[in-house]
Amino acid sequence: MECHLDREIDIDRFRCKGCGACAEVCPDAFRMDEDGQKAEIIDSNEAPDEVIQMAVAMCPTQCIELRSVKREGETE
Helix, strand or coil: CCCCCCEEEEECCCCCCCCCHHHHHCCCCEEECCCCCCEEECCCCCCCHHHHHHHHHHCCCCCEEEEECCCCCCCC
């Protein structure tokens, strides 16, 4: 059974060098923009958390951030 975190993915497009590693590792969550110059996020919950985390770890410029997001009404 796959576990999906409540997550938010952010890409610092200024730091992104367009290597495409994230889109190659996790095409369900990332793709290259129309010009093929920068990565962008696909609004997809289909990608397993482990694969997204691998794409984040493989980014050579560390421009992708994965944050856990609390659900409404959730306490710490």
